[in-house]
Amino acid sequence: MSQDIRTILKKAFPAAIVEQEAETEDYLEVRPGEWFEIATFLHDTPELKFDSLQCITGVDWGPEAHLEVRYNLHSMEHKHKLEIRIVLDRTAPEVPSVEKIWRVADWFEREVYDMYGIVFTGHRNLRRILLPDDWVGWPLRKDYETPETYHGIVVPKIKEEWE
Amino acid sequence: MVLNIGPQHPSTHGVLRLKVKTDGEIVSEITPIIGYLHRCFEKHCENLSYEQVIPYTDRCDYIASMNNNFGYVVAVEELMGIEVPERVEYIRVIMAELNRIASHLLALGTYGLDIGAFTPFLYMFRDRERILDLFEMTCGARLLYNYMWVGGLSHDLPVGFVEAAYDFLDYFEPQVKEYNDLLTYNKIFIERTADIGVLPAEVAINYGVTGPNLRGSGVAWDLRKAEPYSVYDRFEFDIPVGKGLVGSVGDCWDRYWVRVQEMLESVKIIRQALQKMPSEGDVHAALPKKVRPPKGSIYKRTESPRGDLGYYIISSGKPVPFRIKMRSPAFTALCVLDEIARGWMISDVLAILGSLDIVLGEIDR
Amino acid sequence: MFENLTSLEWLLWLILAGLLLFGLMAVNALAAVYAERKLSAFMQDRLGPMGQGAGFHAGKWGMLQTVADALKLILKEDIIPRAADRRLFIIAPYIIFIGAFIAIAALPFSEYIQVIDINLGIFYLLAVCSLGVVGLITAGWASDNKWSLYGALRSAAQIVSYEIPAALSIIVVVMLTSTLDLQGIIRSQEGVIWGILPNWIIFNNPFAFLAFFIYFISGVAETNRTPFDIPEAESELVAGFHTEYSGMRWAFFFLSEYANMFIVCGIATVAFLGGWQSPVPGFMDSGAWGLFWFFGKVLFLIFVMIWFRWTFPRLRVDQLMGVAWKVLLPLALLNIFGVGLWSLYIG
Numbered sequence: 001m002s003q004d005i006r007t008i009l010k011k012a013f014p015a016a017i018v019e020q021e022a023e024t025e026d027y028l029e030v031r032p033g034e035w036f037e038i039a040t041f042l043h044d045t046p047e048l049k050f051d052s053l054q055c056i057t058g059v060d061w062g063p064e065a066h067l068e069v070r071y072n073l074h075s076m077e078h079k080h081k082l083e084i085r086i087v088l089d090r091t092a093p094e095v096p097s098v099e100k101i102w103r104v105a106d107w108f109e110r111e112v113y114d115m116y117g118i119v120f121t122g123h124r125n126l127r128r129i130l131l132p133d134d135w136v137g138w139p140l141r142k143d144y145e146t147p148e149t150y151h152g153i154v155v156p157k158i159k160e161e162w163e
Numbered sequence: 164m165v166l167n168i169g170p171q172h173p174s175t176h177g178v179l180r181l182k183v184k185t186d187g188e189i190v191s192e193i194t195p196i197i198g199y200l201h202r203c204f205e206k207h208c209e210n211l212s213y214e215q216v217i218p219y220t221d222r223c224d225y226i227a228s229m230n231n232n233f234g235y236v237v238a239v240e241e242l243m244g245i246e247v248p249e250r251v252e253y254i255r256v257i258m259a260e261l262n263r264i265a266s267h268l269l270a271l272g273t274y275g276l277d278i279g280a281f282t283p284f285l286y287m288f289r290d291r292e293r294i295l296d297l298f299e300m301t302c303g304a305r306l307l308y309n310y311m312w313v314g315g316l317s318h319d320l321p322v323g324f325v326e327a328a329y330d331f332l333d334y335f336e337p338q339v340k341e342y343n344d345l346l347t348y349n350k351i352f353i354e355r356t357a358d359i360g361v362l363p364a365e366v367a368i369n370y371g372v373t374g375p376n377l378r379g380s381g382v383a384w385d386l387r388k389a390e391p392y393s394v395y396d397r398f399e400f401d402i403p404v405g406k407g408l409v410g411s412v413g414d415c416w417d418r419y420w421v422r423v424q425e426m427l428e429s430v431k432i433i434r435q436a437l438q439k440m441p442s443e444g445d446v447h448a449a450l451p452k453k454v455r456p457p458k459g460s461i462y463k464r465t466e467s468p469r470g471d472l473g474y475y476i477i478s479s480g481k482p483v484p485f486r487i488k489m490r491s492p493a494f495t496a497l498c499v500l501d502e503i504a505r506g507w508m509i510s511d512v513l514a515i516l517g518s519l520d521i522v523l524g525e526i527d528r
Numbered sequence: 529m530f531e532n533l534t535s536l537e538w539l540l541w542l543i544l545a546g547l548l549l550f551g552l553m554a555v556n557a558l559a560a561v562y563a564e565r566k567l568s569a570f571m572q573d574r575l576g577p578m579g580q581g582a583g584f585h586a587g588k589w590g591m592l593q594t595v596a597d598a599l600k601l602i603l604k605e606d607i608i609p610r611a612a613d614r615r616l617f618i619i620a621p622y623i624i625f626i627g628a629f630i631a632i633a634a635l636p637f638s639e640y641i642q643v644i645d646i647n648l649g650i651f652y653l654l655a656v657c658s659l660g661v662v663g664l665i666t667a668g669w670a671s672d673n674k675w676s677l678y679g680a681l682r683s684a685a686q687i688v689s690y691e692i693p694a695a696l697s698i699i700v701v702v703m704l705t706s707t708l709d710l711q712g713i714i715r716s717q718e719g720v721i722w723g724i725l726p727n728w729i730i731f732n733n734p735f736a737f738l739a740f741f742i743y744f745i746s747g748v749a750e751t752n753r754t755p756f757d758i759p760e761a762e763s764e765l766v767a768g769f770h771t772e773y774s775g776m777r778w779a780f781f782f783l784s785e786y787a788n789m790f791i792v793c794g795i796a797t798v799a800f801l802g803g804w805q806s807p808v809p810g811f812m813d814s815g816a817w818g819l820f821w822f823f824g825k826v827l828f829l830i831f832v833m834i835w836f837r838w839t840f841p842r843l844r845v846d847q848l849m850g851v852a853w854k855v856l857l858p859l860a861l862l863n864i865f866g867v868g869l870w871s872l873y874i875g
Contacts (some may be wrong), residue, residue, distance in 0.1 A: 051368050055462060055490040057475045070475070072462045072490075076368055076384065083462065104371030107498045115205070130198035130527060139206055166674050173766060188678075188845055279754055279842025285572040351755055351841045509678070510764050510844045 005048060005082055013038055018087075027070075027083035035086060036096035036122070042073060042082070043101050050075050050082060053102035058112040063143040067093045067116060088118060097123035115140035166509070170199050174277045174513050177523025179497075181512070188508045193501045200527035208487040213239055213313060213454035216487065221307040223489060224525040226269055229262035229298075230467040231525075232311035237392050238463035238474040239313045242456040250444030251315050252394045257328065257436045258301070258310060260429040264335070265294040266468035267375075267422045267429075270520040274419060275346050277517035278355050283346040290338055293331050300324060314449040325437055332430050339427060347423060356419060357410030360503045360515035364413065370502065371495035374470025375425060376519055379405040379418035386466040398435045400428045415518035422520070455482045469493050469520060489528055493521040545643045549632055557786040558594045560830060565593065567831070568838045604775035609672060612772065616670035621773070621780035624663030628787035631656045635794045636710045638804045638818030649710035650702065653795055654695050657750065660784065661687045664759070664769050667781075671772035679768025682845055683759030687750055689852040694746035696860035697739035700867045701729050701799040704736060714803035728802040733874070735866035740800040742860050744829070747792035749852070751785065753833055755840040756848055793829035794822075801825050 006028060010017050016038060018029035030038055042050045054072040061068065071084040086095055097120035099105045109120040110129040117138035120126055128135060137144055146155055169180035178199035184192040204223060208216050220235045221228040233255055240247060272287035295305045300321050302310045310317050346352055362372065364380045377384055385402045387395040403424030405417030456478040464473040470492030479485040496519040504515045562577075566589075569576025577590025608617055634649055636642040646652055661684055668680020702708060705716040713729075721727040730740045749756035760768030770781045797803055802825075804818030843851065 051365075053371055054464065054471070055473050055475055055488065057462075057486070057488040059477060059486050070460075072473070072475070076382070079389070102371070103366075103369050103502070104495050104498055107494060128198075130201045132198070139203070140209075164674065174764070275841065279757070280840065281568070282572050282838050285574065289573055345839075346841070349841060351843055354847055355841060355844055508844060508846065510758070510842075513764055 005080070008045070008048065009038065009041070012041055027085050029085045029087065032086050032088060032095045035084075036098060036101075038084075039096075039098040039101050047078075048075065049077050052076055053098070053104055053108070054081075056105060056108035056112055058116040058118055058140065060116060060141045066090055067118060067141075069095055069112060069118060071098075093118040094121055095119075096121050097126075099123050114138075117141070168513075174273075174517065175523075176273060176517070176521055179521070179523050179526075181500075181516075183509070183512065185509065188510075190504065190507055190509060190512050193504055193512065195497055195500055197497070197523070197526050200523050202528065204489065204528035205487055208484055210483065212482050213456070213484060216484065217312065218307065218309045220489075221309055222524060223491065223528055224467065224469065224472075224493070224522050225306060226522050227262050227266040227468045228306065228308050229258045229310060230266075230465070230472065232308065233259045233393075234463070234465035234467060234472040235474055236311045236313050237465055238461055238476055239454065239456065241463055242459065242461045242476055242478060243313070243451065243454070245314050245449055245451065247314060248444050248446065248448050249394070250441045251446050251449070253436050253440035254316060254320060254446065255311055256393055256395065256398075257433050257440070258298070258308075260433045260436070261294050261297060261328075263429045263468045264426045265291045267426050268294075270468070271342065271346075271419065271422055274517040274520070275352075277513050278352055280346055280349070280352065283342060286338075286341065286345070290335060293334070297324070297327060297331060300327065312450060313454050314451050316446040319446045325440075328433065328437055332434060336427070336430055339423060342423065347420065353409050353416060355510075355514055356415035356518065359410075359415045359507065359511050360518065361411050362413040362418075362499065362503050366499070366502060367413070370499040372470070372499050373492050373495065374466065374468070375421045376418055376470065376496050378402060379421045379518075380413035381405050381407075381417075386464055386471060390464070392463075392465055394436075395432075397439065398432045400431050403428065415514055418518045418520075453482060455480065464490070467492060469522065469525070470496065489525075491525040491528065493519075493523075493525045497521050497526055545633070549629065549643060553629065553632065553783055553787045553790075554598075556790050557783045558598065560786045560789065560834075561594045561597070561782075562591065563831070564834050564837075565590075567834050571835075571838045598779070601775055601779040606776065607772075607774050609772050611672040613670040613672065616666050617772075618777075620663050620667035620670055621777045621784075622663075623666060624660045624784045625780050625787075627656055627659035627663060628784040628791060630659075631791045632787060632794075634710065635791065636714065636798060636803060637822050638816070639711070639714075641819065642711070645709070645711060647709045647712075649708060650698060650713065650795070650799065651708050653710075653791070654691070654698060657788075657791065657795075658687060658691050660788065663784075667773070668769040671769070673772050675765045675767070675771045676769050679759045679765045679771070682765075683752060683769060685845075686752070686756065686759060686848060686852075689849055690746040690749040690756075690856075693742050693852060693856035693860040694750065696857070696864060697743040697746070698795075698799055700736055700739040700863050703864070703867050703871065704729055704732055710798050710803070714798060714805060717802040717805055726802055726805065726807050728800060728805070730800040733867065733870045735863045735870060736800070738859065739863050739867075740796065742856050742863070743800065744792075744796055744832075746852070746856060747796060748833055748836060749848070751788045751792055751833070753789070754837040755843050757837075757842055758845050758848055789830055789833055790826060793826045793833070796829055797822060797825040 013034055016031050016034040018031060042048050050073040052074045054074050057070040059068040059070065067088045067090055069086045069088065074081045088095060095118060097109055099109055107129060109123055110126060112118050113120060113126055114128045114130055115138060148155060164185050166183045166185050167180060168183055169175040170178045180196040182194040182196060183190050204219055207219055217232055217235060220231040224231050268287040268291040272284035275283040298308060299305050301324060302308050302318050362380050364382050367377050367380045381404050383402045383404045388402060403421050405412050405421055407417060409416055458478060458480040460477040462473060462475045464471045472492055473490030475488040476484055477486040500516060504512045566576045577593035608614060631653055633643040634646060634652055664683045665680045668676040701713060705713045707713055717728050719727040721731055725731040729736050752759050770778055773781060804822040806817060806821055
C-alpha cells in the first residue's frame, strides 16, 4: 500500500485510524465507529476510488482475544489495493455495514455474520446465508462447540487432534 | 405467486433454490437461497495441514479443480516465499488453461441446455472428455485432481503428454466453429440471449462480479494480465470483452461469447507454454519438507474460469493454517442475479442464471 | 357402406377398428420413440440404445429399448399426489388421449383404408385436434403443482394461438380443392403440374407452398415440440403439465404426444403432399402402394420434427406468441387473399 492513501485517510479521519508501530505493513487498522464514513470516502474520493470490494474475512483470535474483520479493497481504475482491519470486541461485535456502498458486501457480510456472529449495523437483510436459519452458534469462532444433534440428526464426532 | 425454483430443478446447476415472486410469467423478485452444499470448507481448513487442504480446494469448484489448486498453492507459496522450478510453472499453466477450456465447455453446454438446445451440450461434453483424458493421463483423476502441490506437482508429465496435448489443440480449434454454427449464431439462441439480463460495467464492479461475466460487460480485466502470477506474463494473449455484437454490451449473449473466445485464447496460451516449457526438470525439487509458513497473512487472487478466486490465508506459524477464507467468484456472481434478472420472465431468469456460470460447490463451500 | 350393417356388426366393426387404431398408436409411439432416440444419438455423435452382447438386453441395436420402456411404465407404481384433484387428475390423460384417438380415426391411410370417411373430414380433424388442450389444462390444474399450472396455461395459450394460422392455411387447401372431404382433397391432387411436379397442393402455387410451411410450423407448435416446447420446457418448468404424472398415466401423455405428431404430419400429408398419391403419377400407384406412400410421407415429416428438436433451442413464451400472431397469422391471411386472386386470374 502506498503511503499516500494512508496520509490522505489520516488527514480526513484523524481519530479513526489506529496508529501502527510498523508503518510498512500492508494494511490499515481503523476503529469501527467511523467505518461507514471512511468506506464512503474510500469509494467516492476520485484519487482513491476503491470501487471494488474483493473480500471480507472474519477472524477470531481465540476465546480470550478479540474478533476482527478484514476488508480487501481494490481500485479498478488506479489499480491499487488496500486492506482494512477492524478489531472488534468479542462480547458485542458490531461494525457498520458497507452493504450500501459496495453491494457485494451484502452477501459477504451475511457470511461473516453467519460464521462469527459479527453484527453489521445498518445491513438491510442480515440473516444467515450458508447455514439454516435456526442454526445455533457461530461455527468459525474458535470456541465453537459442535452440537450433538441437529433436528434429531446426530452430528458425527470429529476425531480429536486431527492433523 | 411465489415459486420455488429448486433445490431440485433441472437448470439450477447444483443445489440452489431461488425463491421467485412472479406475476404471471414476469418475475418481480428473486431471493437465492444457498447453503445446501455447505461442507464447512473453512472450518475444515483450520484442522488440516496446509497440504491436506489442497484436496478440499478441489471439491469447492469441482468443474475447475486445477484452477482452485493453482490459486491455493500460489497463495501459500507466496506466503512462504518459495521459488518454484520453471517447468512446474509451465505445467501448471498448461493444466490450468486446459481446465479453463473444460470448464467453459461445460458452462456453454449447460447454457445451451438451459435455452433448450440439447445437441451442443453433448458436442461440448465429447470434447471435454478429451481434456479429462489428458488429465487422467497426467494424474490419474478425471475430476478432482489434487495435482498441484505447494512447491511442485504430484506427478511429472507422462511420456507422450505433449504430443497428446498438441493433438487435442489441433482437434479442438476447428470445433469452436461448429459450436458457433450450432449455437452461438443461431437465430433463436440470439433471440433468447441478446439484450437479456444486461449487466452494466459499474454494477458489475460494485457487485464484485469478475471473470468472464465482468469481461462480458466490456471491462478488460483479467488477473492473468493485470496482476500476472506464475508465468502468465510470458505469454501473448488477448482479453476478449463483450462488444454487444448482437445486442447491448453486458447481455447474456456477450457473457456467453466471451467464454467462447476465451477458449481460443487458452488454446493460444497452451501452445506457447508447450513450446517454451523446459523439457527437463524435477517437479519435486522445491517441495518443502514441512509446509510451515511464517506468521502473517496474505490475500492472493488468481483468475479461475469463473473469475477472481481469492484465498485469504492467515498463518500463525504452525503447520495448520489459522484461517483460510476463500473468496469465490461464483458467490459474487450469484449475488447480482436479483439485480439483473428482476422484471424478466421465468425463462429469462434461467437464461441469466445460466449465463453467470455458477458452481454451487464453490458458492456454498 | 355402414347403412347395411346390423347393429351387432356395427359394434364389432367399431371395436375392431378401435383396437387396430390403438395398435397403430402404440406402434407409432414405440417406433417414433426409438427413431427419436437413435436419430438424436446420431445427431449428437452417440450410439443411442444398443444391445449389450449376447442375451436379451434391449435387442440388437437396442430395438427392444422402447418395448422395455413401455413395460417399465406399465409396471410402475401409480402415484397420485395427495393434494391433487383426484378425479380430474385421473381423467386428464384420457381426455388428451381421446382427442388424439378420434382424430386418427379420420385419417385416410390409403385409398381404401380409412376408419371413418366423413365428408367434413378436414374440418373434423382441425376441430378434434384442439380437444387435447382441454386435457392439458385439466392435467395442469388437477396436479396442484405450480409448474404444472404454468405448463398448462402456456400450452393453452400456445395451442389456441397456433390453431388459427394452422386452420387458415388449411383454408387455402379447401379453396383450391373445393371440398372438405379428405379423400376428395387427395383425389384432386392427382396428375402432374408445371410439367414434371406432381399435382400436389404444395406445388400448386406459391401461396400454397407458403401455406404448407405455415401449417407445418403451427403443427410443430401444436404438438409442443422444440423449438415450441415451452409448456413442458424441461429446463424451466421441470416437465410442465405432466410434472406430477408417472407410470401408465404419464405414458398416455407420451402416447398422445406421438400420436399428435402423427396426426399433424398426416394432415399435412393429406392436405399438401397428395396423401397416398405417388410422387410420380402412375408409378407404384396401385392400392397397397398408397399405404406405403402415405406412411412414407408422414414418417418423413416426423423425421423433420425430430430433426428440429435436436437442432434448435427453445423460444420464450412471448416470442412464441409473437411468431404466431405477428408473423404466421398475417402471412396466413395474406395467403388466403393471394390464393383467391390466383384462382381467379391464373389458376
